[in-house]
Amino acid sequence: MGKLTNSMWRLLGSQSSRNQSKSVALIKDADTHTSWAADLADDEFAAQAQQLDIGSKPADRARFLALVREAADRSLDMRPFDVQLQGALRLLEGDVVEMATGEGKTLAGAIAAIGHVLQGHRVHVISVNDYLATRDAEWMAPLFAAFGLVARAVSENSDHEERKAAYAADITYGSVNEIGFDVLRDQLALSPDDLVSPKPDVAIIDEADSVLVDEALIPLVLAGSTETEVPDQAIHDVVARMKNKHYEVDTEGRNVTLTEEGASFVEEELGGINLYDEDHVGTTLVHINIAMHAHYLLERDVHYIVRDGGVHLINASRGRVAQLQRWPDGVQAAVEIKEGLSQTDSGEVIDTITVQALIGRYPSVCGMTGTALAAGEQFRQFYDLLVSQIPPNTSNIRVDEPDRVYDTKANKVEAIVGYVKEVHETGQPILIGTHDVAESEELAYFLDKAGVSTVVLNAKNDAEEAKIIAEAGARNAVTVSTQMAGRGTDIRLGGSADDAAAREEVVELGGLCVIGTGRHDTQRLDNQLRGRAGRQGDPGRSVFFSSLEDPVVTRNLAFKRDPVSQSEDGSMGAKGIDLIEQAQRVAEGVMLELHANTWRYNKLVNQQRDIVVARRMEILTTDTALDELSAREPDRYAQLTGAKTAERSAQESSSEGSSPQESSPQESSAEGSSAEGSNPDRSATAEGTTAEAAPMPPVEPVDREVLVQAAREIMLYHLDRAWADHLAFVSDVRASIHLRSLGKESPLDEFHKLILDEFAGLPTEAVDKACVTFTSATITNDGVDLGTADLHRSTTTWTYMVHDNLFASGGAKTLQGIIGIFR
Numbered sequence: 001m002g003k004l005t006n007s008m009w010r011l012l013g014s015q016s017s018r019n020q021s022k023s024v025a026l027i028k029d030a031d032t033h034t035s036w037a038a039d040l041a042d043d044e045f046a047a048q049a050q051q052l053d054i055g056s057k058p059a060d061r062a063r064f065l066a067l068v069r070e071a072a073d074r075s076l077d078m079r080p081f082d083v084q085l086q087g088a089l090r091l092l093e094g095d096v097v098e099m100a101t102g103e104g105k106t107l108a109g110a111i112a113a114i115g116h117v118l119q120g121h122r123v124h125v126i127s128v129n130d131y132l133a134t135r136d137a138e139w140m141a142p143l144f145a146a147f148g149l150v151a152r153a154v155s156e157n158s159d160h161e162e163r164k165a166a167y168a169a170d171i172t173y174g175s176v177n178e179i180g181f182d183v184l185r186d187q188l189a190l191s192p193d194d195l196v197s198p199k200p201d202v203a204i205i206d207e208a209d210s211v212l213v214d215e216a217l218i219p220l221v222l223a224g225s226t227e228t229e230v231p232d233q234a235i236h237d238v239v240a241r242m243k244n245k246h247y248e249v250d251t252e253g254r255n256v257t258l259t260e261e262g263a264s265f266v267e268e269e270l271g272g273i274n275l276y277d278e279d280h281v282g283t284t285l286v287h288i289n290i291a292m293h294a295h296y297l298l299e300r301d302v303h304y305i306v307r308d309g310g311v312h313l314i315n316a317s318r319g320r321v322a323q324l325q326r327w328p329d330g331v332q333a334a335v336e337i338k339e340g341l342s343q344t345d346s347g348e349v350i351d352t353i354t355v356q357a358l359i360g361r362y363p364s365v366c367g368m369t370g371t372a373l374a375a376g377e378q379f380r381q382f383y384d385l386l387v388s389q390i391p392p393n394t395s396n397i398r399v400d401e402p403d404r405v406y407d408t409k410a411n412k413v414e415a416i417v418g419y420v421k422e423v424h425e426t427g428q429p430i431l432i433g434t435h436d437v438a439e440s441e442e443l444a445y446f447l448d449k450a451g452v453s454t455v456v457l458n459a460k461n462d463a464e465e466a467k468i469i470a471e472a473g474a475r476n477a478v479t480v481s482t483q484m485a486g487r488g489t490d491i492r493l494g495g496s497a498d499d500a501a502a503r504e505e506v507v508e509l510g511g512l513c514v515i516g517t518g519r520h521d522t523q524r525l526d527n528q529l530r531g532r533a534g535r536q537g538d539p540g541r542s543v544f545f546s547s548l549e550d551p552v553v554t555r556n557l558a559f560k561r562d563p564v565s566q567s568e569d570g571s572m573g574a575k576g577i578d579l580i581e582q583a584q585r586v587a588e589g590v591m592l593e594l595h596a597n598t599w600r601y602n603k604l605v606n607q608q609r610d611i612v613v614a615r616r617m618e619i620l621t622t623d624t625a626l627d628e629l630s631a632r633e634p635d636r637y638a639q640l641t642g643a644k645t646a647e648r649s650a651q652e653s654s655s656e657g658s659s660p661q662e663s664s665p666q667e668s669s670a671e672g673s674s675a676e677g678s679n680p681d682r683s684a685t686a687e688g689t690t691a692e693a694a695p696m697p698p699v700e701p702v703d704r705e706v707l708v709q710a711a712r713e714i715m716l717y718h719l720d721r722a723w724a725d726h727l728a729f730v731s732d733v734r735a736s737i738h739l740r741s742l743g744k745e746s747p748l749d750e751f752h753k754l755i756l757d758e759f760a761g762l763p764t765e766a767v768d769k770a771c772v773t774f775t776s777a778t779i780t781n782d783g784v785d786l787g788t789a790d791l792h793r794s795t796t797t798w799t800y801m802v803h804d805n806l807f808a809s810g811g812a813k814t815l816q817g818i819i820g821i822f823r
Contacts, residue, residue, distance in 0.1 A: 045070075295338055
């Protein structure tokens with residue numbers, strides 16, 4: 001089955017064999033330049049590299065490989081293997097390369113980064129977390145320095161100046177979150193000097209499947225605090241007393257709704273109200289839905305942890321706390337009420353960007369990961385990227401045992417504990433991969449009861465990650481970890497001390513034993529866990545324990561009659577393995593459909609965002625705002641510049657000799673401009689005043705530079721406000737658009753129609769409101785005081801949107817239905 005699957009993915013998204021002959025030939029040519037590179041002094045590398053045309057001359061590219069191999073040997077004490085050079089070459093060609101865990105992706109990526117810079121590009125190396133970004137930038141710094149290049153990293157602890165310096169470097173390392181949030185924050189800049197993130201050029205994506213596939217369902221959201229109403233305690237008390245019959249959770253676990261019986265229960269508990277009448281449908285019912293989401297969809301120690309008196313979200317694909325991130329739309333406060341904690345401010349979405357849109361900004365993209373082939377279709381479909389498979393430097397001798405499947409979770413846990421105890425008695429190190437915090441702690445408890453001491457790594461102690469993982473290969477070590485994908489730290493046999501005797505002892509024991517406590521929704525994540533053993537030809541083994549009560553089964557298979565085990569220990573044998581694999585195939589199909597839905601529904605919004613961003617950058621970097629406002633409101637402009645006072649003085653001094661029809665050319669011009677440019681019928685502000693009715697208080701003449709900035713801030717405020725309102729409208733439409741299918745309409749077509757119609761009026765409305773503010777706000781040589789117009793910008797914070805696809809996934813339900821038919 002594995003061979004068939006890989007063949008399929010190669011047809012869909014891989015070009016593994018076609019290009020390797022070119023790479024191998026170049027590396028052989030590079031060998032002929034080894035002596036030349038070895039004879040160079042350290043300070044000659046940079047000058048020699050600058051003379052090479054590695055973009056168009058194969059001979060120069062071969063010399064570059066010889067040069068970088070020698071430089072890495074001297075600066076890092078790491079001489080690149082041929083396969084690492086192959087990987088770097090394919091990265092330079094724009095592929096996603098598959099290199100097994102421990103094969104040296106970090107060095108291959110650094111070599112490719114140098115190659116791109118030498119061709120005149122600025123490079124961003126994008127990873128899944130701050131730890132990897134900071135580690136790799138520091139680790140590879142001596143190699144970059146050998147070529148006269150500077151690399152820096154951005155992390156959540158970087159201040160504004162540190163970010164500017166990092167992005168000004170030749171090579172910038174950063175997590176997808178940090179780089180994405182810097183892009184979003186730039187869209188709130190009020191001065192060109194506030195801009196941080198430069199124009200994107202080349203992106204090298206580390207752990208590409210984690211970044212481009214797993215993270216792609218979670219848009220990056222920048223939000224401002226707002227006083228949104230949240231469910232009160234009485235509503236939460238009612239929701240907490242609900243029975244299973246009072247609510248329904250959809251098959252994907254993404255939505256929870258009241259049943260008729262549930263609605264009646266709530267209405268009676270809240271004093272005999274009608275949830276669906278005018279007084280409650282837009283308030284009480286909404287709060288009930290938010291409270292149900294918090295109580296029945298979000299689980300403690302799965303989706304979040306409670307620490308230091310606060311609720312902290314867990315990034316499911318990384319097993320870490322999502323730092324400084326929150327749920328929007330009152331969900332955060334609802335979870336805090338559920339946990340009996342004090343409520344923090346709610347968030348209003350100011351701007352958002354999907355990973356697809358973020359990566360789409362880069363003209364050139366490539367990537368590397370240990371499991372690229374299985375994600376080949378997503379890479380091709382959503383990013384137009386192809387996959388190259390790089391062979392391992394040393395053959396993989398890891399033994400992958402058949403899955404062990406049990407009827408119940410209890411029997412599965414008992415089997416895991418027995419297996420771990422048996423292996424542990426030999427001294428062989430064990431790494432156990434679990435799915436969430438709760439499971440890791442539960443398993444550690446049972447192992448402790450069985451006399452097996454463990455070290456647990458999960459979101460509660462992720463600061464100790466590097467230390468824990470580094471020792472996971474020591475004799476007698478038993479490590480229980482959540483989500484090994486993207487952790488990045490190699491597990492060395494014998495531990496981190498690099499003791500040859502300790503390593504050899506563990507090799508004799510069979511290397512690292514990896515145990516999975518259940519299949520993931522995609523085989524790709526299973527393989528990432530397996531790949532922790534058998535690094536660079538090391539011995540090792542892996543085995544997965546599953547049960548028919550695991551989420552991957554309960555969410556994706558429906559049984560007319562629950563299968564029954566014929567064994568005393570509850571094992572299901574080959575039939576159980578077939579069921580697990582079937583469930584995983586359905587889950588992978590559901591995930592692909594979910595990605596496609598996310599892509600389809602976000603594509604138009606991303607295009608609209610591009611229009612707003614282009615308009616915003618024009619306002620931010622030019623005098624456009626003042627030019628447009630002065631044309632629309634010439635009287636106010638004349639007043640602010642003192643021009644009108646001068647005109648009136650001239651008129652008064654010559655009034656006796658002038659007829660009423662005679663006016664100065666400047667005044668005639670101003671009047672004409674006003675007649676042509678202003679719009680007396682434009683919409684009123686929220687206060688109900690129009691520009692014509694707004695007072696224009698007397699002012700001292702304002703310097704032009706100050707006026708340019710004042711006009712810019714006014715224009716930007718209303719453009720940003722209009723975009724935030726549009727995003728709120730999009731969210732509301734998307735939340736209910738699946739109901740259109742009940743009327744035989746296409747939800748996607750209706751979604752596009754609604755948001756296109758809404759967006760059409762956004763630019764004009766923003767300018768109209770800016771004109772009103774221009775005439776009414778206090779503008780002096782100290783700048784504009786938006787507070788006098790009751791306009792206040794939110795202080796921004798990061799938020800984390802958990803469910804982007806609030807609509808039902810029709811394709812997913814179809815797939816799940818087919819499984820029922822076949823059985």
